[in-house]
Amino acid sequence: MRSCSHCGVHVADGEPFCPLCGEGSTLIGNEGGCPRAVFPTNPKIVRLPLQSLIVIDFHLFALFTALFFISAGAILAIDWLSDKTFAWGIPVSASVILLWGLLIIPYLSSQIRVFNYLLFSSAAISAYLILIDTLDGSLSWSWVTTTVLIVPSAVARILFLMKDKSSY
Amino acid sequence: MSRESLYWAKLDNAALIFPVIVSKWNSSFYRLSATLTEPIDPTRLQKALDTVMLRFPYYQVRLKQGAFWLFLEHSNRVPEVELDRYYPCLTIKTPKQKELLIRVLYLQNRISVELSHILCDGFGGILFIKNLLAEYFRLQGVSIPVSPDYGILDLGSLPQPEESIDAFHEIYDPKAPKDKQLPPAYRIQAKRCQPGVNRVITGIVDTQQLLSLTRSLKVTITEYITAVLLYELQHIQQSDDPALREKPLRINVPVNLRKFYNLYTMKNFSLYTVPEIDPSLGYYTFKETLHAVHHYLQKNTTEKYIKQQISRNVGGEIHPLIRSIPIPIKKAFLKSMHTKYGESQQTTCFSNLGTIAFPEQMNPFIERFTCYTTGAYHTKTMISALSFKDKFYITFDRIIDTPILERRFFAFLNKQGLSVTVESNNQQGDTL
16 A cells, blocks of 8 residues: 555555545555545546526526517517507517517527626616617717626626635 | 324424534534345345335425424425435435435445434434344344334334424423523534535444543543543634634534433434533643533533423424514524524534434344534534444544544544544545
8 A cells, every 4th residue: 555655544456646645656565556536536626516607598598588579579569559550669679579589699508697697787788778778870878877887897807706705 | 193283394403403504514414324135136125225214204294484483394205215326314305395304325235324403312313223223134034023123114014103292392491591692612623525525434442442542541432432522623713813812612412312301203302412612711631621521511411400401492392472483584593593592603514313223134134323413604613423333433524625623633542542443425526
């Protein structure tokens, strides 16, 4: 049985180095042997099931999409019922579909971190509001909404990043 | 068991905290492994598991979030045996993902069962793996009799109602004074590994050799190991930041309450005692540490002391104000309470599962039995031990790179004349 000359313990066969001091050169003797536990092979873990991940499944995506399309349809119906013609309903429902298009971008990935999702959604809603604001040819109120949406999400993302990086 | 109770169940009092503190660092899982003499047949293992799950339906559940509490919902999905590919005790995902809280894994000659503390403590886990092994051997053609003394149950019988009760509520005495909160303890300062990495070092000692040493000192094995851990933690603390050198050192030692109350529930029914030394009073020699631990455990491992802890824990759960708080706020509240009054009060945790014995028909097929836990975010190293056949296995599970405590602990045992064999889950290319 091998022993570690530094730690004074027997070291099980198959150990690449002494588990206590991490030295391979201190292992002496190679006769005999003791039953070695079969441990997992420890592959590099590419994607861990972290609690901070939103895992997007089909049902959630379908519900999300249905809500937006039902809203767009309802807007068109209200417009039609009011004066039997389509007037304002078309641009409003088109903008709802545009918002859906912006919000589903994060859904293209199967997993996303919570704070990334918040930041992405804030950016999408901000872009949508800027678009509406610029319809009359100038930016007026949308910089306020953009600041209110983006800044807290960005701060939250940075704080989470710092917390995630801290090892102690 | 009634039909309703099969479909949903409340979390027991001790389990309430675990879903809240589950994170990428803290999985709440523990593992029990049995190494057999022959390679595992996964098909036979799955068949055995299917049968055993019928006798243990309260483990075939998933976590679900209600408006005020989390609860367990029966799942129609029987766990599938999986190849043991990753580090032990990986964390669970969010409650929304309907994951079972039990895993059965196999690798070469080894069967492992991983259970979340949300379901049960070590007692329930041991009983489950014993019955799984018994059924596995029966399918192999070995005759294994029902032997309640060894925990081998009649798998054709129905689960008894008392197996799924919350025993803490049964014995709760509202008049008992509540246990006091302790000041924060010292915690090992070290860099954590990547989340999910659980580094394991198992020390194997001859049980007779260890017993003769502890008998000569007139203490139990639990007392002796706890004292060695505290004594060596003291040295680690003294070489640490001066601001941390005055903090008390405490070890959380779980106590199985079933022997006190004669209630054999398969949910959690254990609490803990926390032997401590206070280095602000001066340096403790090993003899003084052993003396302190021995008397502390003798004095506090009693029904009366435990009653105070139950009074605090159950009293908090049934308080009308706490009950009326919606679950998202309650989770944040419980998490902060756990950080402040739970994990902060312990330096590490040492759980001795005692002697694991099987009926004589099963013994020739089982080579080895081991328990693994996982380090928590602040309590970076956890220790568990058990005795099987003539060997005593002491397992250190850590989420930090360097085996700071392990080095000192095994060096101490070595100096006492014990022959220790160490093994780890290190691979070629790993560094400490």
